[in-house]
Amino acid sequence: MKWNWQQPDWPDFRWDRAALAAFEAQFLQQSGILIGSIKHLDDEARSAITIDIMTGEALKTSEIEGELLNRDSVQSSLRRQLGLETDHRRVPPAERGIAEMMIALYRDFSDPLTDDTLFAWHRMVVNGRQDIRAIGRYRDHDDPMQVVSGPLHKPKVHFEAPPSHTMADEMAGFLDWFAATAPDGKMPLAGLARAGLAHLYFVSIHPFEDGNGRIARAIADKALSQTIGQTSLVALSQIIQRYRGAYYDALEAANKGNETTAWLIYFAQIVLDAQTHSLALIDFLIAKTRFYDRFRNRLNERQAKVIARMFHEGLDGFKGGLSAANYMTIADTSRATTTRDLQELVEMGALSQTGMLKSTRYQLRIKAV
Template sequence: MTDEAMKTSQIEGELLNRDSVQSSLRREFGLETEQRRIPPAERGIAEMMMALYRGFADPLTEEILSDWHRMVLSGRNDVEVVGRYREHEDAMQVVSGPLHKPNVHFEAPPSHIMSQEMGRFLDWFAATGPGGKAPLPGLTRSGLAHLYFVSIHPFEDGNGRIGRAISEKALSQAIGQPSLIALSQTIQRKRSAYYDALEAANKANEVTDWLAYFAQTVLDAQSQSLTLIDFLLEKTRFHDRFRGRFNPRQEKVVTRMFREGPSGFTGGLSAANYITITDTSRATATRDLQELVALGAMGQTGTLRSTRYHLILEPADRREGQVSR
């Protein structure tokens, strides 16, 4: 959930503090006892993620969307209308290029018909859900809901984040439980493809290509989620095997390497990396790394300046080959 909260904001160019987001989510789950101050943006996105998680089965209403909008824009002073549909008379456009000759990628319906358009959208979402008058397959409904909502663009800002939340709500309702897939993380990895697909769909009445893109993105997100689960299980087994066997420097480096997730530490860990992370001498770094290799916690590749170290996430006798990051 932390990764999804981070990435759905990052797609829109907003960078959040991971520790603050995680602390806020822990507090929402009742797991955080430390009363640290959490910035509004991080607290708001965490609140929206929890509202989505807890209320996935609830009907989507204007009140819920307004609450989500207030959460997403928590702490923002540059948006005039928060928690309500946009009201400005100017056209809502996505543009690029010079001011004197802008390239208009998208223009949303005018503000004065937002209530009418959103009423239709909410009726459609209710009718196409499980048990509705015209139910759609979960994947189709999720993809169409995202495109439909973003095409209306009902709020001054935050439409992308709320649109992705609506997609996850549709998927969750289809499977009868919170989906918790890495949708925003997957979109963020190929952000330009996401915007290209949206732009193409908004310029035509044919949405097949968009649905094909969206379906593949959801499948990729599911695969990434399964990879992450495997990684977390391997991480747990790793800590179980080596609990109490690392010195503080080694523990710090291992923690830093695990922070990179399933993709691992880019290019492997070098002695220079170890020195930088621990602020220790080369001799101490070399000794620590040799101990980690001897323990079976790390594998070593290359020689001399090209020597790199990787975490061994399962013992060699657990399965064929060496699993390392």
């Protein structure tokens, strides 16, 4: 079987532009809503939202590849690089590296994509790794670059990338294509099509020993940002991680040929879902600010600690709601004090209550704030 890069039409991707038209229009419309939502916030709220979305993206783009990072360390590193107050913690290399790439994407989205850009990103995403030989440069080993699964004695090859000796030529072609398809390039493409193709094109080449998926998603984000003329702040990796199996299935289906309509429709839907998630997160963070404006001075130390933990759980909150047992653990307090604290929070309107007895659960009342 031939892979996409082995076929005579590589890399002349084909797709049905009409099938993407409605998605492209919706992307631009939702981008306008996102930009407007952030534009009317004060600097503190805008920074909080930017850091929260970048933190989520840093964590999830790593989690997609099986790497679990510490949220507080990533966020501390992002705040430090943006010149904001931090908790002065010591940040491990992996967390620092992915945070640096997020900041580079945020600040330099309009810059051309070059070999040096990609080499810098690669050094960031594999920061602290001792098992990679070619760091900050394209792979040059003789062994085939394969994506495999299953037991060692009977592996399943999901994809095999072009040989290492072709990397210079393949990547020169990719970078020329990315420049030519930019909004100000010789043959500009619509935003979703360009971002989706850039992601697929890059991972098909698979130019690095490791980190290709994270860099491919960064390239897609850069393409989206260039389309709208500012950082996109879409939760792309958060949505991909939520449906990780479907993501890998779509990539595997797409690497068999260069007709890419199915892949681009899949990718467009992911981006639109990511925009919806970002809009919901912005609403959540605005509601959080209003919540604290109303209740901050009315919470005791235990209540403040539990409320902060509930907000830390983000949009999804505690699975099934906060229980009295959760409260006792977080606040390190007795059952009697827990009962009194929770009753006060419900009475003041900070929490809502559902269920009875052992099934009683509590949720933040932020929609009504």
